[in-house]
Amino acid sequence: QVQLVESGGGLVQAGGSLRLSCTASGRTFSNFVMAWFRQAPGKEREVVAAIRWSGSTSSAESMKGRFTISRDNAKNTVYLQMNSLKPEDTAVYYCATREGIALLSTAEAYAYWGQGTQVTVSS
Secondary structure, three states, X not given: OOEEEEEOOEEEEOOOOEEEEEEEEOOOOOOEEEEEXXXXXXXXXXXXXXXXXXXXXXXXXXXXXXXXXXXXXXXOEEEEEEOOOOHHHOEEEEEEEEEOOOOOOOHHHOOEEOOOEEEEEEO
8 A cells, every 4th residue: 555654844934945755655666656736725736746757857837946856766755845935835735646657737646645744934
């Protein structure tokens, strides 16, 4: 059974940085895309970025240049480096994974989810 465990969330001031981590277990993930989503109160869940086993990525336009996704395949871990954080980045951040190579951006395409980690950016 696939399990995803996120860590690294917390409270940070505007302009600061955080790095989220998500470690996957239960399968061989060589044919899986891993992704980060976020959901702010009262808003729909939205994709932040996704990454293939090969390392190729896609990112939401609004977060390009500030957020970077990466993965360590040996550790089955995906990271989200978040810089220049803004109060509007406040949300619960979720790690997700799906089998295949398509870098899809809809939550429905991802079969497995972590429990989420809260990121709060103060002004």
